[in-house]
Amino acid sequence: MSGAEESGAHEAHDDREGRRPGAGDHGAQGHGARGAGDVPHGSGPGRSPRIPMPRASVEDGGLPLPDLADPGDLAPVPLDLPHDVLKSLLGAWALAACSADETVAVEDHLGTCGGGADEARRLREAVGLLRRPESLDLDPALRDRVLESCLDRRPPRIPVPGWAAPYDAETARLDALLQDFGDAEWHAPVRLRWFEADAPATRRTTVAGVIAHLMSVDGLIAAALGLEDLLAGVAEAAGKDAVGPAGRTEAYWRASHFPPTRSVQAPWRDQSHSLVRSVSFTGSHSGGLAVSYGDFELPLRDAMLDRAFECWVHAEDIAEAVAYPYEPPAPRHLNRMIDLAARMLPLALAERRRAGLSAPGRTPHLVPAGAPGRSLRLEIEGAGGGQWLIPLDSPAAVGSADFEVAHVALDGVEFCRLAAGHVPPQEAAAGQVGDREAIRDVLFAAAGLSRM
Amino acid sequence: MADKDVPPRWDRRMQQRLARGEAAALGELYDRFASLVHSLAHRVLGEEAAADTVTREVFAHIWEHPETYDPKQGNLRSWVAAVVHRLAVQRLRDSETAALPRRSERATEDLERKVSRASAAARADYIVHSMPAPLRAALELAYFQRRDYRQTATDLGVTEDEARRRLRLGLQLLSTAHDTGTPPGYGGAV
Numbered sequence: 128m129s130g131a132e133e134s135g136a137h138e139a140h141d142d143r144e145g146r147r148p149g150a151g152d153h154g155a156q157g158h159g160a161r162g163a164g165d166v167p168h169g170s171g172p173g174r175s176p177r178i179p180m181p182r183a184s185v186e187d188g189g190l191p192l193p194d195l196a197d198p199g200d201l202a203p204v205p206l207d208l209p210h211d212v213l214k215s216l217l218g219a220w221a222l223a224a225c226s227a228d229e230t231v232a233v234e235d236h237l238g239t240c241g242g243g244a245d246e247a248r249r250l251r252e253a254v255g256l257l258r259r260p261e262s263l264d265l266d267p268a269l270r271d272r273v274l275e276s277c278l279d280r281r282p283p284r285i286p287v288p289g290w291a292a293p294y295d296a297e298t299a300r301l302d303a304l305l306q307d308f309g310d311a312e313w314h315a316p317v318r319l320r321w322f323e324a325d326a327p328a329t330r331r332t333t334v335a336g337v338i339a340h341l342m343s344v345d346g347l348i349a350a351a352l353g354l355e356d357l358l359a360g361v362a363e364a365a366g367k368d369a370v371g372p373a374g375r376t377e378a379y380w381r382a383s384h385f386p387p388t389r390s391v392q393a394p395w396r397d398q399s400h401s402l403v404r405s406v407s408f409t410g411s412h413s414g415g416l417a418v419s420y421g422d423f424e425l426p427l428r429d430a431m432l433d434r435a436f437e438c439w440v441h442a443e444d445i446a447e448a449v450a451y452p453y454e455p456p457a458p459r460h461l462n463r464m465i466d467l468a469a470r471m472l473p474l475a476l477a478e479r480r481r482a483g484l485s486a487p488g489r490t491p492h493l494v495p496a497g498a499p500g501r502s503l504r505l506e507i508e509g510a511g512g513g514q515w516l517i518p519l520d521s522p523a524a525v526g527s528a529d530f531e532v533a534h535v536a537l538d539g540v541e542f543c544r545l546a547a548g549h550v551p552p553q554e555a556a557a558g559q560v561g562d563r564e565a566i567r568d569v570l571f572a573a574a575g576l577s578r579m
Numbered sequence: 580m581a582d583k584d585v586p587p588r589w590d591r592r593m594q595q596r597l598a599r600g601e602a603a604a605l606g607e608l609y610d611r612f613a614s615l616v617h618s619l620a621h622r623v624l625g626e627e628a629a630a631d632t633v634t635r636e637v638f639a640h641i642w643e644h645p646e647t648y649d650p651k652q653g654n655l656r657s658w659v660a661a662v663v664h665r666l667a668v669q670r671l672r673d674s675e676t677a678a679l680p681r682r683s684e685r686a687t688e689d690l691e692r693k694v695s696r697a698s699a700a701a702r703a704d705y706i707v708h709s710m711p712a713p714l715r716a717a718l719e720l721a722y723f724q725r726r727d728y729r730q731t732a733t734d735l736g737v738t739e740d741e742a743r744r745r746l747r748l749g750l751q752l753l754s755t756a757h758d759t760g761t762p763p764g765y766g767g768a769v
Contacts, residue, residue, distance in 0.1 A: 215740065218747030219728035224721040250747070253754035256703035257722050258622075265617055266631070270609055273635050277605055277642040284600030295603070299610055306614070400610075404603040 206232040214243060221250035267300050271457060290414055290428035291406045293435035293460035298399040301341075301442040304451065305392055308334070313389045317448045319441075321548035321577040325484055328548075330579055334448060335387035336380065337441050340579070342395040343375040344437065348430050349398060351418040352405045357394055371421025373579040406431065429467055436464045440547040455540050461511030465539055468546045468576055469505055469515035473522040475572040485568045500524030503561075503569050506536040519565055533561030535569065545570065548577030590648075590655035597645035605642055612659050613638075615708065619660060622701040623667035629674075633667045640666070660705045668698055702756035710752050717745035718753075 206228045208216075213236045219225040220233045237244045278286075287295055317337050319330045332340065343358055350356045358379055380387070406413065406427065414428030425433060439456050446453035455461060479485045501524075505515040516526025536558035537545070544550040552570035559566050596604035613634065620633035640662055641648075648658050675690050707715060713735070720731045732742035 215743045215747060218745075218750045219721065219743050221750055222718075222721045222728075222746055224727045224731065224746065226727070246751075249754040249757075250750040252757060253703075253750045254722070256700065256753055256756055257707070257718065258700070258704065259723065265613055269617075269631060269634065270606075270613065272631075273609060273613070273638050274602075274605060276635050277639050278602060280639050281600070281643050283602035283605070285602060287602045287606070295606055299606065302610060396610075400603070400607050403606065404601070407601065407603045 208232050208236075210236070210240070213240075214246075217243065217247055217250055221247065221254050265303065267303060267454065268457070270299055271296065285407050287403055287407050288410065288414065288428070290463070291403055291431045293456060293463055294399070294431045294438065295403045296460055297435045297438040297442070297456060298396070298403075300456075301438055301445070302392075302396050302399075304442060304446060304453065305334075305338070305389075308389065308449070310389070312449045314386070315445075315448045317444050319444065319579055321579055322551075322574040323578075324482075325571055325575070327551060328579075332380070333386060334445050335389060335391055337445055338391045338395050339379055339387040340376045341434075341438060341441055342391060342398060343379045344372040345395070345398055345402060345434055346375065347372070347420060348402055348418050348427070348434065351416060351427065351430075352402070352409070354398075354401060354405060357398060370419075374421065376579065402431075429470075432463055432467045435460065436467070436543070436547075439464075440543070440549070455543075456511075458510035461539055461543070462513060465507050465511060465513070465542060466515070468542070468573065469517060471576055472505075472517045472569060472572055473519075473524070475575055476517075476519060476568060477522050479568065479572055479575065484571070486564070496521075496523035497525060499527030499530055501530045501532050501565075502526040502528070503565050504528070504531050504534040505542075505569070506534065507539045507542055508536060509539040511539045517569060519568070531561075533559070533563075533565045533569075535559055535566055542573070546573045546576045548574055550574075587650060587654060591650050593655060594645050594648055594650070597642060605638070608641065609638060612656070615656070615705075616659065616663050619663045619701050619704060620667045622704050623664070623671055623697045625697075629670065630667075633663065633670055636666050637663050657705075657709070664698070664701055664705075667701065668694060671697055699756045703753055706753050706756055710749060714745050714749035714752070717742060718749045721746055 208229075213233055216225055216229055216233050220230060223230075225233070233247075237247055313335045314333050317332055317334055319332060319337070319340070321328050346356050346358050358375055409416075414426060416427040417424045418427055418430035420430075435456070443453050456464065476485070500518040500520050502516045502518055505517055507513055507515070516528060516531070518524035518526045519532070537555065541550065541556055545552060545555045552567070552574045555570055557566075557570065593604060593608060597608065616637050617630050617634045620637070621627070621630035624630055624633065637659070641659065648655060652658070672690070672694055675693060679686050679690065707718070716735060717731055720726045720734055721728060726734060728742045728746060729739055731746070732739045735742065735745075737745075
């Protein structure tokens with residue numbers, strides 16, 4: 128067989144679905160697109176010396192032309208293979224993955240071996256069943272719909288508390304995003320961004336590093352619930368530096384000699400599943416349990432919302448790093464996350480005053496606890512939106528429409544990006560009416576809610 | 580898939596958790612099996628919306644009747660696949676029957692052929708999905724990457740004998756998808 132014939136046969140069988148084993152097709156040689164003229168001399172990579180090499184035209188070699196009647200060494204050498212070797216070749220034969228002379232030897236043998244012919248037929252039919260796996264991109268919204276319809280049909284005896292539902296949904300979405308990642312994606316660089324002391328801060332890591340970060344901080348809740356802390360050893364070694372979110376993450380990153388790999392996915396996911404499971408058992412009345420973040424505490428129900436929010440924000444960081452699309456959370460979950468941020472704003476405003484980042488309010492100490500105070504109306508537009516009155520002068524005061532001094536309107540996702548430190552407060556696309564100082568303060572306080 | 584390495588203990592615990600009505604267990608079940616369920620349903624029905632519906636039915640069935648899983652008959656994964664298979668084929672048959680203009684022998688034969696083709700395709704997917712990873716890797720190289728068995732052997736770092744053995748065994752497993760009745764991997768729930 129000449130190189131030209133071989134290439135031609137291969138091209139004719141380029142469509143894998145229609146491929147049938149045959150004498151001319153010892154196709155899987157990996158050079159089917161080449162013409163006969165540019166076939167390389169010598170052994171190509173991965174080629175077995177047992178298969179005759181395609182050769183350059185003899186006219187190009189300056190050698191005497193062979194006699195037309197002389198077949199030279201192009202003549203097929205009949206293979207004399209024992210029965211069991213021929214049988215062992217049946218799989219490769221059915222897949223058109225053996226050499227031409229082996230193909231001939233197998234097919235000759237099948238004419239005389241009934242059992243072999245029967246198996247050959249079955250295996251060839253089986254090849255027809257091979258399909259590329261379909262895209263595994265499940266609609267992420269399907270999870271919610273499926274679970275909801277299940278729980279409608281049979282109400283759960285141990286439900287997932289409403290405040291844990293966003294965390295359950297966001298961790299599932301991120302897990303699904305990670306599902307098809309190869310090494311290139313796991314090691315893609317990610318720049319974590321947040322706001323600190325009114326200035327943007329960043330930290331470089333990788334996709335796997337982000338998952339390690341999520342796992343490290345989720346561990347704060349695991350610890351509060353009395354579950355095993357995956358970072359127990361690391362945190363102990365790092366001492367009091369490793370108490371808050373950033374400290375734990377840095378300690379975890381440091382403790383490993385190698386950068387995090389995809390192997391963090393399973394422990395992260397196991398921990399997130401066990402958090403959802405545990406809070407279901409402790410029930411909705413456990414929502415008040417304090418979770419320590421090092422220098423502050425959140426009640427469990429808010430900590431779970433905070434972790435859901437962080438999971439979404441970092442999932443977006445990851446999706447951006449690998450150029451995948453990623454949707455915002457379901458509106459009712461988004462609404463809870465916005466609500467948490469809105470509730471945290473008064474304290475954040477007070478801290479800004481304490482840190483000298485903003486001037487004291489005009490009526491700071493005149494507001495008794497629980498009394499209405501000077502307020503900013505935060506209007507969040509879009510799915511999951513709503514209105515919140517933020518007391519400006521004291522966390523103890525109650526937001527009041529009667530004392531409204533400013534009105535800010537923002538899209539829900541834009542507000543979340545602001546609160547995640549991904550949009551600088553000066554650039555947040557916000558409609559603003561009223562006390563400019565109050566508005567500036569609230570936008571900076573929102574950005575200040577972010578952390579690594 | 581990673582969950583082949585999960586011990587049967589996980590299966591039994593999952594069944595207990597579902598039986599006692601733990602919503603968190605249902606979420607975990609979905610996270611583990613949704614892509615299997617959806618892709619098998621899609622293979623049978625060839626349509627996204629129908630596959631979504633069957634996915635919903637499958638999880639509802641498992642959630643409502645976790646006790647019908649018998650760990651002695653096989654692992655949870657194969658049982659889930661069997662439930663998908665049954666519900667998806669049922670749905671295909673129902674919708675095809677409804678679409679028949681009138682009952683003729685020819686139309687019924689066509690329908691049965693279509694059903695058995697879809698059925699075999701779904702079984703084949705499941706078999707490929709669940710076969711030992713070395714066999715799947717060999718088939719992947721020889722079929723999708725168009726490597727011959729010698730190159731396959733080199734790629735996998737095994738002998739040529741071993742590469743031939745894997746390709747043959749992989750196809751032998753796959754060929755059972757054409758068998759009607761219960762394929763061995765399906766755990767006897769079809």
